[in-house]
Amino acid sequence: RAMELPPGHFPAARAAAAALGYLRYLRGGPGRGLRLRELRRARRQDIDDVGHKYYLELELEDVLDKDSTVSCTAEVLYHLGSKSSAPDVQVTVQGELRSTEQADQEFYNWIRSLEKELVAENIPDSHGNVPPELEPIHLLAWVASGYVIWQNSTENTKLHLAQVKHVKQVKRSDEDLQFDFVVLLHEMVSQEVLPWQVTLLWHPQHGARVSQSRAAGAGS
Amino acid sequence: DEVLHIVPETFQQVQHLQLLCSTFMLDLWKPLLPEDIRAGEDLHIRVPAPLVQEVKDSLDQHMISYRVLIPDVQKLVDQSMPRERSSHRQVSGGYVYTEYHPMEEIYQWMTQIQKNSELVTQHTLGKTFEGRTMYYLQISQPSNKTKKIIWMDCGIHAREWISPAFCQWFVKEILQNYNTDPKISRFLQNLDLYVLPVLNIDGYIYSWEKDRLWRKSRSPYENGTCYGTDLNRNFNSSWGSVGVSFNCSSDVFCGSGPESEPETKAVAQFIKSKKSDILCYLTIHSYGQLILTPYGSTTKPPSNNEELMQVAKEAAAALTGKYGTSYRVGSTASILYSNSGSSRDWAHTIGIPLSYTFELRDTGTHGFVLPPDQIQPTCEETM
Numbered sequence: 001r002a003m004e005l006p007p008g009h010f011p012a013a014r015a016a017a018a019a020l021g022y023l024r025y026l027r028g029g030p031g032r033g034l035r036l037r038e039l040r041r042a043r044r045q046d047i048d049d050v051g052h053k054y055y056l057e058l059e060l061e062d063v064l065d066k067d068s069t070v071s072c073t074a075e076v077l078y079h080l081g082s083k084s085s086a087p088d089v090q091v092t093v094q095g096e097l098r099s100t101e102q103a104d105q106e107f108y109n110w111i112r113s114l115e116k117e118l119v120a121e122n123i124p125d126s127h128g129n130v131p132p133e134l135e136p137i138h139l140l141a142w143v144a145s146g147y148v149i150w151q152n153s154t155e156n157t158k159l160h161l162a163q164v165k166h167v168k169q170v171k172r173s174d175e176d177l178q179f180d181f182v183v184l185l186h187e188m189v190s191q192e193v194l195p196w197q198v199t200l201l202w203h204p205q206h207g208a209r210v211s212q213s214r215a216a217g218a219g220s
Numbered sequence: 221d222e223v224l225h226i227v228p229e230t231f232q233q234v235q236h237l238q239l240l241c242s243t244f245m246l247d248l249w250k251p252l253l254p255e256d257i258r259a260g261e262d263l264h265i266r267v268p269a270p271l272v273q274e275v276k277d278s279l280d281q282h283m284i285s286y287r288v289l290i291p292d293v294q295k296l297v298d299q300s301m302p303r304e305r306s307s308h309r310q311v312s313g314g315y316v317y318t319e320y321h322p323m324e325e326i327y328q329w330m331t332q333i334q335k336n337s338e339l340v341t342q343h344t345l346g347k348t349f350e351g352r353t354m355y356y357l358q359i360s361q362p363s364n365k366t367k368k369i370i371w372m373d374c375g376i377h378a379r380e381w382i383s384p385a386f387c388q389w390f391v392k393e394i395l396q397n398y399n400t401d402p403k404i405s406r407f408l409q410n411l412d413l414y415v416l417p418v419l420n421i422d423g424y425i426y427s428w429e430k431d432r433l434w435r436k437s438r439s440p441y442e443n444g445t446c447y448g449t450d451l452n453r454n455f456n457s458s459w460g461s462v463g464v465s466f467n468c469s470s471d472v473f474c475g476s477g478p479e480s481e482p483e484t485k486a487v488a489q490f491i492k493s494k495k496s497d498i499l500c501y502l503t504i505h506s507y508g509q510l511i512l513t514p515y516g517s518t519t520k521p522p523s524n525n526e527e528l529m530q531v532a533k534e535a536a537a538a539l540t541g542k543y544g545t546s547y548r549v550g551s552t553a554s555i556l557y558s559n560s561g562s563s564r565d566w567a568h569t570i571g572i573p574l575s576y577t578f579e580l581r582d583t584g585t586h587g588f589v590l591p592p593d594q595i596q597p598t599c600e601e602t603m
Contacts, residue, residue: 008548010556017584035585038546063585113225113289115262126432127320128591133296160584162433184433186587189557191450191471193433 002043002055010158012042015054017160018153019074022089023060024146029208030107030136031100033063051080052155063139065098078155086151104204107136111169111177118169118179137167137179140208144200145183147210158188165195176201182216222272223249223290226263226279234259236282244271264289310389310596312396317389318595320381323352323425326417329388330355337395338362339408346486349439350422354486359394359413369494372502373416373487376451376563378423378434379588380506382580382598387417387504389599411499420451420483433588437481441468449475452503453559454484455566458517463559474561484563491567500574501567507587508556508579509547511536514568516552516559524573531574542601545581552577578602 005012016039023034041057054076059069070093077088111118123138124130130138145161153159166182178201185194195216202208228234238254240246247266248254257263267275279286290296310317313336315329334342339361345354360367374387394413398404418424422438436448446468453464456478460466464474479485491498511532514522522528529549536547548555552562568575581590581598590598 006554008550009554013555036583113287122432124586124589124591126428126589128586128589128594130591160587162587163589186433190465191435193471 002045002053005042005044005054007039007042011044011155012039012054012056014153014155014158015042015076015078016056016058016074017158018076018087018150019056019058019089019091021146021149021153021159023072023074023091023093024142025144025150025208025210026091027093027097028139028143028146029100029104029202030140031064031103032097033139033142034060035063037061037069047077049080051078053077060093062098068098070095070097087153089150101204103136108177108204114169117171118167120167121165123164123167138164140179140200140202141167141181141183143202143208144179144181144198144210144213145185145196147200148183148196148198148213149185151213156189160186160188162186162193170199176203176206178211221266221269221293222288223264223266223293224275224279224286225289226265226284226286227261228257228259228263228284231259233282233284236278236284237263240275240278241265244275246271246275266290266293312392315388315392317385317392317599319592320385320595321388322428323418323421326384326388327355330357330417333357333391333395339395339398340391345416345490346482348420348422348483349437349481352421352425354416354419354421354483356414356416356490357391359391359408359415361398361408363409366497367410367412368499369412369414369497370500370502371414371416371491371498372504373419373563374504375418375424376420376503377505378420378427378436379432380580381427381588382506382590382595383504384418384424385595386580386599386602387415389595390603391415391417393599393603416487419487422483423448423451435471436473437483439481441473441476449473449481449484451481451484452505452563453561454479454481455488455561455563457515457562457566457569458560461560462517463557464561472559478561487563488566491572492570495570495572498567498572500576501564501572502576502578503563504578504580506580506590507582507584509545509581509583510555510577510579511547511549512552512555512564512577512579513549514551514575515565516557516562517565519551519553521551522568528574528576532576539601543597545597545601 020036038059043055045053056074058072060072061069072093075090079085120134123134141164149159162184165184168180170178172178181198183196197216198213199211201211234257237257241254250264330342334340339359341358342355345356375384398408420437426438427434436450438447440447450472453472453474459478460474464472475481479488513528532549536549539547564575564577
């Protein structure tokens with residue numbers, strides 16, 4: 001009952017982008033950024049009164065560990081008719097992702113030791129460069145934007161993070177780190193660049209969560 | 221080496237710290253002079269690695285609390301040094317091809333290239349909305365036979381910086397190697413190459429000066445409250461039918477009519493005038509790693525689809541052979557989305573048999589802001 005889809009064609013590619021967003025949110029961190037190397041296989045099932053479900057086989061790469069790849073299966077369910085609900089995504093990562101415990105702790109300690117709250121803009125800059133010390137912040141922006149991409153994906157959109165416009169650290173009284181991001185998302189079908197404000201909380205042992213997100217005001 | 225952060229609490233502590241600094245000749249980062257150390261104020265000192273333990277012991281002995289601000293100064297220094305790019309730098313005749321260049325420099329480059337080479341001549345195509353001259357380069361080996369033409373344009377969309385970078389690279393490669401590379405010299409015996417390094421000059425400049433992610437041209441609409449037409453929706457191929465917006469604020473605004481924009485008209489006019497000699501139309505974009513064939517406005521395949529696909533597949537295979545970068549091949553309508561008014565579709569409908577859109581690196585990880593260290597591999601594999 002599930003139709004095989006050509007992985008190179010856009011319906012499967014769009015579902016893969018949504019799955020990648022979810023994966024980055026779930027498994028990303030200052031020491032880990034996942035990128036899609038290849039969409040190996042895709043199938044689609046139309047479920048009456050429910051929606052369209054995509055079954056995907058993905059090959060992922062950790063950008064900080066480029067020589068190894070990780071396979072992953074994902075199920076993306078777009079709900080029928082609902083423009084305002086996020087697709088349901090389930091993922092199973094085969095095998096182990098490289099541990100980031102040490103890098104996470106170092107990053108955490110570094111941020112906590114800063115006297116002034118960290119502020120940065122345009123990551124990467126216009127030429128595509130990211131200063132090395134901001135790479136963990138860049139990867140946390142992938143986590144934050146991953147959430148927004150997952151939540152806002154439909155069968156008619158393909159979202160990618162284009163650039164981090166602004167990031168501001170907000171000191172908290174609890175143990176979490178808080179970063180307020182303005183991220184620019186590129187939507188492939190409309191070709192629009194959409195600014196989003198996202199607040200990300202992160203802790204080396206507790207992981208990441210988005211506490212709030214909203215589409216930001218008109219353009220850059 | 222470590223940098224320690226200390227807030228001395230008493231005058232005695234201040235004195236001890238001043239003594240430490242002078243005895244060990246420590247490097248004060250804040251304040252700059254030992255006499256400016258004050259109780260209750262931040263003190264940052266860099267302690268050389270061999271002295272770290274001794275200094276910390278001394279602080280402990282005197283009940284002076286401290287925090288390690290920087291655990292490894294060398295690591296931070298290394299990270300902030302610009303990476304040695306000698307292996308990636310490609311400089312030819314003083315021009316750095318592994319960097320992105322603003323329009324001023326590209327204009328200068330065209331003038332220089334023409335001066336330095338007997339094969340290249342610079343020609344005017346027309347003017348942009350904001351009045352800038354559009355130039356293309358003709359690479360032609362002198363001969364008494366009329367040759368067929370391959371046309372390539374770059375930079376129709378402002379934010380796709382890797383595209384003009386590729387056009388410049390392409391010209392450089394041809395001129396550097398036509399004497400020594402038999403493939404290139406045979407090519408040039410039978411074909412002329414026409415290269416338009418930046419089609420959407422106004423937009424490109426805008427992406428350098430105002431908005432890095434700008435896509436369209438800069439012509440005003442709605443009384444100057446809204447700017448820009450998507451030049452790749454403005455050509456006369458099923459114009460306005462699908463995958464466009466009639467709203468100026470959209471990034472796929474197709475203009476007020478087919479060829480409404482001076483940039484589009486300039487290109488279309490020229491190509492029409494030479495169309496019986498043009499074998500191949502190439503238009504370079506980013507990102508996506510795709511070789512796209514007609515059409516965008518319908519899934520119905522063009523009449524020579526088999527040939528188009530075969531050539532595209534061979535190109536993709538050759539590309540992958542260089543660095544393993546995978547490109548996908550197919551029509552825009554099946555691979556990407558529906559669109560109308562694209563230059564590629566238009567070129568094919570007026571009779572140019574081989575018409576392709578290239579979407580260069582990458583697939584979304586960097587997207588439009590592709591780092592300069594990828595310029596060389598991208599250009600080499602595409603070449």
